[in-house]
Amino acid sequence: xxxxxxxxxxxxxxxxxxxxxxxxxxxxxxxxxxxxxxxxxxxxxxxxxxxxxxxxxxxxxxxxxxxxxxxxxxxxxxxxxxxxxxxxxxxxxxxxxxxxxxxxxxxxxxxxxxxxxxxxxxxxxxxxxxxxxxxxxxxxxxxxxxxxxxxxxxxxxxxxxxxxxxxxxxxxxxxxxxxxxxxxxxxxxxxxxxxxxxxxxxxxxxxxxxxxxxxxxxxxxxxxxxxxxxxxxxxxxxxxxxxxxxxxxxxxxxxxxxxxxxxxxxxxxxxxxxxxxxxxxxxxxxxxxxxxxxxxxxxxxxxxxxxxxxxxxxxxxxxxxxxxxxxxxxxxxxxxxxxxxxxxxxxxxxxxxxxxxxxxxxxxxxxxxxxxxxxxxxxxxxxxxxxxxxxxxxxxxxxxxxxx
Amino acid sequence: xxxxxxxxxxxxxxxxxxxxxxxxxxxxxxxxxxxxxxxxxxxxxxxxxxxxxxxxxxxxxxxxxxxxxxxxxxxxxxxxxxxxxxxxxxxxxxxxxxxxxxxxxxxxxxxxxxxxxxxxxxxxxxxxxxxxxxxxxxxxxxxxxxxxxxxxxxxxxxxxxxxxxxxxxxxxxxxxxxxxxxxxxxxxxxxxxxxxxxxxxxxxxxxxxxxxxxxxxxxxxxxxxxxxxxxxxxxxxxxxxxxxxxxxxxxxxxxxxxxxxxxxxxxxxxxxxxxxxxxxxxxxxxxxxxxxxxxxxxx
Numbered sequence: 085x086x087x088x089x090x091x092x093x094x095x096x097x098x099x100x101x102x103x104x105x106x107x108x109x110x111x112x113x114x115x116x117x118x119x120x121x122x123x124x125x126x127x128x129x130x131x132x133x134x135x136x137x138x139x140x141x142x143x144x145x146x147x148x149x150x151x152x153x154x155x156x157x158x159x160x161x162x163x164x165x166x167x168x169x170x171x172x173x174x175x176x177x178x179x180x181x182x183x184x185x186x187x188x189x190x191x192x193x194x195x196x197x198x199x200x201x202x203x204x205x206x207x208x209x210x211x212x213x214x215x216x217x218x219x220x221x222x223x224x225x226x227x228x229x230x231x232x233x234x235x236x237x238x239x240x241x242x243x244x245x246x247x248x249x250x251x252x253x254x255x256x257x258x259x260x261x262x263x264x265x266x267x268x269x270x271x272x273x274x275x276x277x278x279x280x281x282x283x284x285x286x287x288x289x290x291x292x293x294x295x296x297x298x299x300x301x302x303x304x305x306x307x308x309x310x311x312x313x314x315x316x317x318x319x320x321x322x323x324x325x326x327x328x329x330x331x332x333x334x335x336x337x338x339x340x341x342x343x344x345x346x347x348x349x350x351x352x353x354x355x356x357x358x359x360x361x362x363x364x365x366x367x368x369x370x371x372x373x374x375x376x377x378x379x380x381x382x383x384x385x386x387x388x389x390x391x392x393x394x395x396x397x398x399x400x401x402x403x404x405x406x407x408x409x410x411x412x413x414x415x416x417x418x419x420x421x422x423x424x425x426x427x428x429x430x431x432x433x434x435x436x437x438x439x440x441x442x443x444x445x446x447x448x449x450x451x452x453x454x455x456x457x458x459x460x461x462x463x464x465x466x467x468x469x470x471x472x473x474x475x476x477x478x479x480x481x482x483x484x485x486x487x488x
Numbered sequence: 489x490x491x492x493x494x495x496x497x498x499x500x501x502x503x504x505x506x507x508x509x510x511x512x513x514x515x516x517x518x519x520x521x522x523x524x525x526x527x528x529x530x531x532x533x534x535x536x537x538x539x540x541x542x543x544x545x546x547x548x549x550x551x552x553x554x555x556x557x558x559x560x561x562x563x564x565x566x567x568x569x570x571x572x573x574x575x576x577x578x579x580x581x582x583x584x585x586x587x588x589x590x591x592x593x594x595x596x597x598x599x600x601x602x603x604x605x606x607x608x609x610x611x612x613x614x615x616x617x618x619x620x621x622x623x624x625x626x627x628x629x630x631x632x633x634x635x636x637x638x639x640x641x642x643x644x645x646x647x648x649x650x651x652x653x654x655x656x657x658x659x660x661x662x663x664x665x666x667x668x669x670x671x672x673x674x675x676x677x678x679x680x681x682x683x684x685x686x687x688x689x690x691x692x693x694x695x696x697x698x699x700x701x702x703x704x705x706x707x708x709x710x711x712x713x714x715x716x717x718x719x720x721x722x723x724x725x726x727x728x729x730x731x732x733x734x735x736x737x738x739x740x741x742x743x744x745x746x747x748x749x750x751x752x753x754x755x756x757x758x759x760x761x762x763x764x765x766x767x768x769x770x771x772x773x774x775x776x777x778x779x780x781x782x783x784x785x786x787x
Contacts, residue, residue: 164689205685209705218686218690222690
C-alpha cells in the first residue's frame with residue numbers, strides 16, 4: 085500500500101472510457117451502474133473502462149492484470165494518451181496530462197514515457213540499431229550520438245552484433261529485446277509494457293522476465309506492466325491491479341491478492357497459481373511460540389512452562405542456536421537444574437530464510453518434527469513455519485502437485 | 489399521342505426542353521472557355537515550355553547517348569545486367585525500324601505525365617488516408633475518371649485549350665492518375681497499427697509519422713499504384729494522338745484509318761516495349777527496396 089505522505093508518480097482519478105459515436109450521452113447510464121451489456125444493447129456504446137483509480141509510485145513495477153477484453157490494453161494507452169479518456173484525470177508528477185497541447189504531449193511522450201508492445205511494433209524498414217535509436221531520432225538527437233547510445237543498449241539486452249540486421253531477420257525473443265532496448269534508449273523514467281512478453285514462448289518469456297528484473301535492479305524505472313498471466317504478474321509485480329470488464333476488482337501486493345482474493349473472479353484466477361512458487365516463507369510463517377533466552381536448564385524450563393507448546397527456539401546474543409525440547413529439559417533438570425544449556429541439550433533443526441520461496445523449503449519442513457525457525461537476513465529469529473501452516477496455504481489449491 | 493402510351497413508351501421529356509438544356513449548357517461552357525480560356529492556357533504555359541524542352545532534349549540528343557543514359561538509369565534502378573541488356577536491344581530494334589523519333593516523343597510525354605500524376609496523386613492519396621471525409625468525396629470522382637470514356641472529357645478540354653500537347657497531358661493524367669491515388673490511400677491505411685502506435689508513443693509528430701513510418705511502409709503498395717499509372721498512361725497514347733499529341737500514337741491512328749496493318753503492329757509493339765521497360769524497371773526498383781520488409785510477421 086502506498087504510504088500517504090508519498091506523492092505517487094502517476095495518479096489516475098475517476099477514469100472512464102466509453103467507445104461509440106457519442107460517448108458523453110451514455111455517461112449517465114454508466115455512472116448509474118448499468119451493466120456493460122445493458123448499455124451496449126440500449127445505446128450501441130461499449131464501456132471500456134469504468135471508474136479507474138490508481139496510484140503508481142516511483143520505482144515500482146505495477147502490474148495490471150486481466151483477461152482479454154478486460155480493458156487492460158485500453159488502460160495502458162491512457163497513460164501516454166494514445167487513447168483519450170471519456171472522463172477522468174491522468175496526473176503524472178503533479179501535471180495533468182489531459183491539459184497538454186499537441187506539442188506538449190509530443191514532448192511528454194518523447195521524454196517521460198516509453199513503451200514496449202505485444203507484437204513488438206518494430207519498424208520493418210529500419211535496421212535494428214535504427215529501431216533502437218528511433219526515440220532519439222524523433223527527439224532530433226545527433227546521428228552519431230544516438231547510434232552510439234543505441235549500440236550500448238543493444239549490448240545491455242544481449243544483442244550486440246545484430247545492429248545492421250532488419251527486424252524480420254530476428255526471432256521473436258530477439259525482436260522483443262530490440263523493443264526493450266528501444267524503450268530504454270530514451271532514458272524515459274516510465275516504461276509502459278503492453279503484454280510485452282505474451283507473444284513469446286514460455287522459455288524465452290521467463291528469460292525476458294529475469295532480464296527485466298535484473299535491469300530493474302540497476303535502473304529503478306517505474307514500470308507499468310500489462311499481462312494476462314497471473315504467474316507473470318506475481319513474479320514481476322511490486323503491486324498488482326486486477327481488471328475485470330473494465331473495472332478494477334482488486335489492487336494490492338501480490339501476497340494480498342493470493343491470500344485474500346477480493347471476489348470470486350480473483351479467486352478463480354488465484355486458484356491456478358502455483359503458490360509454492362509465488363509465496364515466500366515470510367508471508368506464511370507464524371510468530372515463534374517460544375523463544376528461550378535463559379542461560380541455565382532450570383530457567384529455560386520455567387520459561388517454557390509459561391508458554392504453550394513443548395519446544396522452544398534457543399536464542400543467544402549470537403542469534404538462533406537450535407531447538408530445545410521440553411522433555412529433554414525436564415530430564416536434564418532432574419540431574420542438575422543449574423547447569424548451562426549446552427550443545428547436547430539442543431536439537432539441530434535447520435533454519436530457513438524468511439525470503440525463501442515456499443517451494444524451496446518443502447523438503448525440510450516435511451523432514452523435521454518441529455516447525456522450522458525462520459531467520460531474517462541478519463540471522464534473527466523472525467517466526468516459525470510448521471507443516472500445518474504450509475499445508476494450509478498450499479492445500480487450498482493443488483496440494484498434491486507440490487507437497488507430494 | 490394517346491394519353492396511356494406511358495405504359496409502353498418511357499415518358500420522356502419534351503425534345504424541345506432537352507435541346508434547350510443542351511444549348512444552354514453548351515453556350516455557358518463556350519462562354520466560360522471564351523472568357524477564361526486564355527487565362528487557363530497561360531496557367532499551363534510553364535508546363536508547355538517544359539514539355540517542349542524535354543521533347544527537344546530527347547530528340548536532339550544523339551541516339552546512342554539516349555540509349556546509354558536510359559541504360560544507366562535502368563541499371564541503377566534494377567541492378568540487373570539482364571534487364572539493361574534487354575532495354576538496349578529493344579531500343580536498338582525500335583530505332584532500326586524507323587520509329588526512333590516517335591518513340592522519343594512518346595517517352596517524353598509519358599515521363600512528364602507520370603511525374604505529374606505522381607506529384608498530384610500521392611498528396612491526394614495521403615489526404616484521403618488521413619480523412620474519411622476526403623475519401624468519401626474523392627472516391628466517386630476517381631470512379632468517374634476511370635469509367636467515363638476518354639473522348640467525353642476530351643471535348644471540354646479541347647474546347648478550352650484547343651489541340652496540342654497540354655490537352656493531351658491533361659487527358660492522360662486524368663485517365664492515369666486514379667491508381668496511384670487509390671493505392672497510396674490503401675497503402676497508408678494498411679500500415680500496421682502497432683508500428684504507427686509505437687511511433688506515436690515515442691512522440692513522433694504527424695510529419696515524422698508520415699515520412700518516417702507511413703510512406704515507407706506503404707511504399708510497396710504505392711509503387712504498385714505508380715506502376716499501374718505508367719501502364720495506363722501508355723495505353724492513352726493513341727487516344728491522345730487524336731488531339732494532336734505527336735508520338736507513336738499518330739502512326740497507329742493513321743493505320744486505323746488507312747488499314748495499314750503492319751504499320752499499326754510495329755508502332756503498337758514499340759508502345760508495348762516501352763511499357764515493359766517501364767514496368768520491369770519500376771518493379772525491380774520496388775522489389776530491391778523492399779527486400780527486408782518481406783517475411784516479417786506483422787507486415
